[in-house]
Amino acid sequence: MIKFISNKKGVDTSSENPITANDVVEGKEGFVNGEKITGTMINNGEINITPSSEEQTIPEGYTSGGTVIGNENLVPENIKEGISIFNVEGTLKEGILSNVDYEQALSLCDDISGKHIYGIRKPLNGITLERTDNAVGKIAEATHDGHPENVTNDFDNLYPWSDMKSFMYDSNKEEIIAWYGDKEFTFTPEDSNVNVFTRIPRFWYKRYKDEQYEYWKIADYAAEGFTEFAGCSPARYSVSGSIDIPRSVSGNKPLDKIAPEQYRVSSKLLGNYNGLLDIWSVCGIQMLYLVEYANADSQNVLGQGLSSDGYGTSTGGCDNLGMKSGCVKDDGKTAIIYRGFESIFGHVFNLVDGIKSRYNKIHICEDWTKYNFEKNTMNNYTQLTYSAYDGGCYTTAFGLDEQYPLIMIPIDGVGYSDIEQSFTKDYFQDSIGYGNDYTTIMEMGGLTGSTERTGIFYTVLSVDPSMALDSGHGARFLLHKIS
Numbered sequence: 001m002i003k004f005i006s007n008k009k010g011v012d013t014s015s016e017n018p019i020t021a022n023d024v025v026e027g028k029e030g031f032v033n034g035e036k037i038t039g040t041m042i043n044n045g046e047i048n049i050t051p052s053s054e055e056q057t058i059p060e061g062y063t064s065g066g067t068v069i070g071n072e073n074l075v076p077e078n079i080k081e082g083i084s085i086f087n088v089e090g091t092l093k094e095g096i097l098s099n100v101d102y103e104q105a106l107s108l109c110d111d112i113s114g115k116h117i118y119g120i121r122k123p124l125n126g127i128t129l130e131r132t133d134n135a136v137g138k139i140a141e142a143t144h145d146g147h148p149e150n151v152t153n154d155f156d157n158l159y160p161w162s163d164m165k166s167f168m169y170d171s172n173k174e175e176i177i178a179w180y181g182d183k184e185f186t187f188t189p190e191d192s193n194v195n196v197f198t199r200i201p202r203f204w205y206k207r208y209k210d211e212q213y214e215y216w217k218i219a220d221y222a223a224e225g226f227t228e229f230a231g232c233s234p235a236r237y238s239v240s241g242s243i244d245i246p247r248s249v250s251g252n253k254p255l256d257k258i259a260p261e262q263y264r265v266s267s268k269l270l271g272n273y274n275g276l277l278d279i280w281s282v283c284g285i286q287m288l289y290l291v292e293y294a295n296a297d298s299q300n301v302l303g304q305g306l307s308s309d310g311y312g313t314s315t316g317g318c319d320n321l322g323m324k325s326g327c328v329k330d331d332g333k334t335a336i337i338y339r340g341f342e343s344i345f346g347h348v349f350n351l352v353d354g355i356k357s358r359y360n361k362i363h364i365c366e367d368w369t370k371y372n373f374e375k376n377t378m379n380n381y382t383q384l385t386y387s388a389y390d391g392g393c394y395t396t397a398f399g400l401d402e403q404y405p406l407i408m409i410p411i412d413g414v415g416y417s418d419i420e421q422s423f424t425k426d427y428f429q430d431s432i433g434y435g436n437d438y439t440t441i442m443e444m445g446g447l448t449g450s451t452e453r454t455g456i457f458y459t460v461l462s463v464d465p466s467m468a469l470d471s472g473h474g475a476r477f478l479l480h481k482i483s
Contacts, residue, residue, distance in 0.1 A: 025062045051086065118158065119217035120294045124209065127396070127423045129294040133217065140293045142302050146328030148321060155292045156324075159220040160203040164288075164339045165323055166236050169479060170194050171271035176482060180323060180340075187236075187250035187319045195235065195248040195270060197479050198340030202231040205287055207405040214400075218291045227405065232281050233479040236340055237315040238348050239263065246270060248477055250316030254348045255475075259468045260373045260441065263351055263475040270477055275368055277476040278354035282444055283406045289338055289456055296424040298338075298345060298456035305346025307446065307454040308332030318342045338456065345445035346454050348474035352442035357461040360387045360430055362399075362409050368480050373465035375439045388461055389413050392429045394422035395457060410459070426455035429462050441465045447472035 019032050024039025031037070042061030049056060049068045079090025119132035131138060138158075141151035155161040166180040172193045178184040187196055204219040204226035219226050240252030246266045258266075267274045293301050303326055306313055317335035318327065327336045335343045344350070353371045356363045356378065363381035365371055370380040384407065386399035393413025401407060410428040414421050427446070441463045446454030463469070 115221055116158070117217055117219045117223055118155075118291050119215060120291055121213040121215045122423070123213060127296070127421070129290075129296065131294050132215070135291065135294070142293075142326035143321070143324065143328075144303055144326055144330040146320065146326075148324035148326065151326075153325075160201045160218070161288065161292060161339065163201040164198060166196055166198045166340045167233075168194050169197050169233075169271070169482075171269070171274070174271050174273070174482075187316060189249060192241075192245050192247065195477075196237065196250070197233040197248065197477075198236045199233045200229075200231055200281070200284060200288070203229050203288075205229055205284075205406060207287075207400065207408075208402075209400060216287060216290055218287065229280075229284050229287075229406070232284070233482070234277050234281050234285070234341060235477040235479075237342055237476075238350070239266070239475045239477060240315060244269075246477070250319050251314050253312060253314050256348055256471055256473055257468055258475070260351055260463070260465050260475075262468075264353070264371075264373065267475075267477050271479070273480045273482070275371065275478050275480060276353040277350050277444075277478045278368060278371065279352055279364055279407060279442065280354065281478055282350075282352055283408055285338070285341065285344065286408060286456060287406065296426075296457065299425065299454060302338060302456075303327035303330040303334070303336040304332040305336040305343060305446075305454060306333065307346045313347065315342060343445075345456050345458060347447065348445075348472050349443040349447050349460075349469075350445045351463075351469075351473070351475040352444050352459075353478075355442050355461075356381060356439055356465075357388060357430065357442075358439045360390050362386070362388055362407075362461075364404065364407060373441060375465055377439070384409070386411055388430045389428060390430055392427065394419050395424045395426060395428050396422055408457075409461075424455065424457040426457035426459075428458070429460040439465065443473065 020037070022040055024030060024037060025041045025043050026039050028039040029036060044059050044061045044063045046065060047058065047063045051069065074085065074088055076089060076091040078092060079085055079088060080092050081090050083090040117133040118135040120129045120135065121132055122129045138154040139152045140155050141153055143151050167176045168178045168185060168189055170177050170193055177194065189195070204222055206217040206226045208215050222228065235248035237248045237250065238254040239246050239248065240254050241247035242255070243258060243262055243266045246269055263276055267276055289298065290296060295301050299305070318337035320328065321337055323340050325338050327334050336346060338344050354365045354368065358378070362384040363378045364384065365381045367380065384399065384401045384404060386401060389410045389412060393410065394416065395410040395413045397410070397412040398408040399411040413428060419425060440461055442459055442461050443463055444459045446458040
């Protein structure tokens, strides 16, 4: 602060460059050469500056001080290489994150909706499954008494399981007319052109092995290294009614004792996009079930189904469960359901299209419009890189073709006396006994009266495609797409 002294005692205050009002802060007074002056210099007080991308002008006038704000992140490793900020030269190479930043980024990705991977694994020589990835800590239970509200299933709210839903499909209009939960929806549509299907939405999967484990993984987005399952809609119920008026509705006795090709012809009556349950949809359901429950023993998880006594039982035993899984009574005489697919095992067999066996070699077709039940021909079918187990067994290992990882056909197993060593506890039968030049097709799920041979992984590759099936051997329709 400048101190001004009066000239009462004759002190010489003259100067060649005298102080003027502009040199004194506004509001302050003083004397120069005996004359009083009042300051006019603008008082800006404290000035604090935050650096930005533009130049900032410091105002003319008086200031009592202030700060220029600094930032600890203004260091070379945080600035792109070749860029200088306030004379700090950057050294950061574009596109490279530190280990810490990378882990933080992964953590943030896990919190973003639609970016999840749910997995399981088992030792190559073991049968116990454990959860991996975003499935760790998840719980999945199924009701055995018809009260799903009393069990916990975290997957009810996780895609794709959360979006598996039944709907009514009008084959004349070739369109969905009501979804489960809509006011108009019913499991028992009277119109023979309207039937009930269950939608499996699109998801992505990965199945592989390393030196210690076999892995099954499902993603709700197009994760790197995963394969897309495009989605499809198998019928909620087994085929009922008649070959001329086929139905997938509640309250009917399943149709059986029909030749495979007759089922195929019948399926076309439900619309141009209809066919029979195929190997892709079967393995998709198996994959979804396995990752959800992390338990390959489907009878233990969902219930015994109509495995001990169910001949003549009509469909609809699980209608009150809606889209939940399990059963209303686990007594071997009551149907089970897995997320909208009633009696996917037990009751009657499900004929499986798109797959054939010959010489124990497995052949699959990728184009559903070219499926066929022709014997001794594999036109439009591709052979897998592994052979099926030769004979009958309880599965301990599935084959893995890297080009078709979704397809799970048993390649090893044990007899019934060693069933506790089986991975799935489900039976498998190849075409042994029919001769090496004989072509056979597949059924899955098991049938009534065969408790030990029933389950979601129960498959037989010993069906003669030219013969009428026996009692308990039925089919399930599949809507490949919706117009």
